Amino acid sequence: MGGGRINPLTGVQVNVNKKTKKKIEVLKKKLETLRRQLAGAKKQTDEVGEVERLSADVAQTEGLLTELKNS
Secondary structure: OOOOOEOOOOOOEOOOOHHHHHHHHHHHHHHHHHHHHHHHHHHOOOOOOHHHHHHHHHHHHHHHHHHHHHO
């Protein structure tokens, strides 16, 4: 783990390299999109398994994001 301080606005360590920062930004956008899709899928239940698949994708993306933030 790095010894840098945490930025209160982003929750990201200040000394994180640019590549990691970019990955975190991409994952946050992906997570936002997945959450919107999940909300829509919960309202419209015409596709079997869609809610479960999206829920799993959200959980996986959250895990990756947490991993990157803690590295």
